[in-house]
Amino acid sequence: MQPSVAERRPQSFDRVLSSMCTQPHPAARRAAERFLAANPGDPATYETIAELEREAVASLAEITGLADAVGVDGDTEARGNIGVRENTDSHGDIAAHGYVTSGGSESNIQAVRSARERAESDDPVVVAPESAHFSFHKAASVLGVELRTVPTDDAGRADVDAVAAAVDDDVALVVAVAGSTEYGRVDPIPAMADLAVDAGVPLHVDAAWGGFHLPFSGHDWGFDVDGVETLTIDPHKVGRAAVPAGGLLARDPTALDALAVDTPYLETASQASLTGTRSGAGVASAAAAMDELWPDGYRAEYERASELAAWFAEELRSRELDVVDPELPLVAFDLPRATFEAVRERGWRISRTGAGEARVVVMPHVTRGSLSAFLDDLDDLDAPR
Numbered sequence: 443m444q445p446s447v448a449e450r451r452p453q454s455f456d457r458v459l460s461s462m463c464t465q466p467h468p469a470a471r472r473a474a475e476r477f478l479a480a481n482p483g484d485p486a487t488y489e490t491i492a493e494l495e496r497e498a499v500a501s502l503a504e505i506t507g508l509a510d511a512v513g514v515d516g517d518t519e520a521r522g523n524i525g526v527r528e529n530t531d532s533h534g535d536i537a538a539h540g541y542v543t544s545g546g547s548e549s550n551i552q553a554v555r556s557a558r559e560r561a562e563s564d565d566p567v568v569v570a571p572e573s574a575h576f577s578f579h580k581a582a583s584v585l586g587v588e589l590r591t592v593p594t595d596d597a598g599r600a601d602v603d604a605v606a607a608a609v610d611d612d613v614a615l616v617v618a619v620a621g622s623t624e625y626g627r628v629d630p631i632p633a634m635a636d637l638a639v640d641a642g643v644p645l646h647v648d649a650a651w652g653g654f655h656l657p658f659s660g661h662d663w664g665f666d667v668d669g670v671e672t673l674t675i676d677p678h679k680v681g682r683a684a685v686p687a688g689g690l691l692a693r694d695p696t697a698l699d700a701l702a703v704d705t706p707y708l709e710t711a712s713q714a715s716l717t718g719t720r721s722g723a724g725v726a727s728a729a730a731a732m733d734e735l736w737p738d739g740y741r742a743e744y745e746r747a748s749e750l751a752a753w754f755a756e757e758l759r760s761r762e763l764d765v766v767d768p769e770l771p772l773v774a775f776d777l778p779r780a781t782f783e784a785v786r787e788r789g790w791r792i793s794r795t796g797a798g799e800a801r802v803v804v805m806p807h808v809t810r811g812s813l814s815a816f817l818d819d820l821d822d823l824d825a826p827r
């Protein structure tokens with residue numbers, strides 16, 4: 443007989459090496475539990491969670507350079523979620539610039555939807571590097587837009603010339619990736635932004651995974667780059683919030699207004715989120731995690747994870763495995779198929795890139811101890827029998 447739900451335990455993170463989810467911060471866990479039944483999708487009923495969402499958006503705005511770029515901070519009066527349009531002056535309130543989504547997929551779909559709503563062409567096209575997350579394929583399918591993917595360069599970053607060649611009058615959005623899912627690569631965002639500005643189209647940056655590392659890495663990636671109009675950044679990944687907590691931000695609130703629909707039976711005028719009822723747990727935990735960790739905790743994690751990724755890459759190289767040089771803390775490396783299968787047999791939760799390399803995402807739960815144990819298993823499998 444199956445054990446009951448109460449008897450089952452979530453699986454341990456000890457051997458999880460390729461996931462972009464991680465253990466929530468203890469403060470995030472506590473906040474999630476307290477706000478389990480609150481619905482940020484109905485801010486006129488659930489006022490406290492609406493206030494926490496404002497705070498979460500204000501933190502995300504600081505992390506991504508949006509607060510500086512638009513000259514507003516989180517100190518204005520709490521006014522509920524971004525879908526609340528009537529009786530609000532959206533300009534000057536950072537909450538009008540974003541909301542807490544269900545994750546990177548929703549944020550990316552919404553960014554494409556917003557661009558489509560504002561496009562001049564009847565056949566809008568989104569141009570993205572082939573390294574873009576598969577959520578853009580979902581967006582294209584759901585929204586009926588063409589996704590035009592262009593090759594990356596040898597290092598796995600968007601090829602700016604290829605992007606330029608793909609931009610024509612139908613293009614409604616250019617996508618750049620800041621921390622690619624497979625290799626952790628950061629596209630040349632300033633050059634792509636220049637190109638987008640010249641073409642008169644918005645640039646969307648997908649920093650779903652990379653966004654909590656990039657403030658410390660020296661890359662140009664956020665709203666301080668002119669031309670970056672919308673951005674995805676997920677608290678439920680490196681941000682250490684509970685699942686689900688994504689983030690969508692827009693330089694100009696009209697990008698979110700383009701998503702709003704009227705909500706006749708609610709005491710608020712409209713709603714811009716894709717889902718209706720949303721997770722209070724996700725919103726509260728995002729606010730709590732960023733409260734605890736921004737900036738020092740995230741900086742410390744960036745430094746720890748980067749050092750660990752560099753060490754792990756070196757260890758793999760010393761075993762004569764080909765390693766893709768890590769840019770952010772994600773290590774992709776060649777591993778013979780049989781070895782890959784054997785380590786999975788030993789319980790390692792590891793996955794492969796489309797090209798077949800094994801990839802280790804150095805998330806907060808991944809430690810020197812766990813990576814040493816993984817290397818010991820590799821050595822053991824390699825030992826003559």
Ligand SMILES: Cc1ncc(COP(=O)(O)O)c(C=O)c1O
Nearest residue numbers: 462545546547575623648650651
């Ligand atoms: C760069 C990037 N964008 C978007 C997503 C999708 O995020 P989610 O799974 O939270 O929808 C991911 C997921 O790994 C990602 O790595």
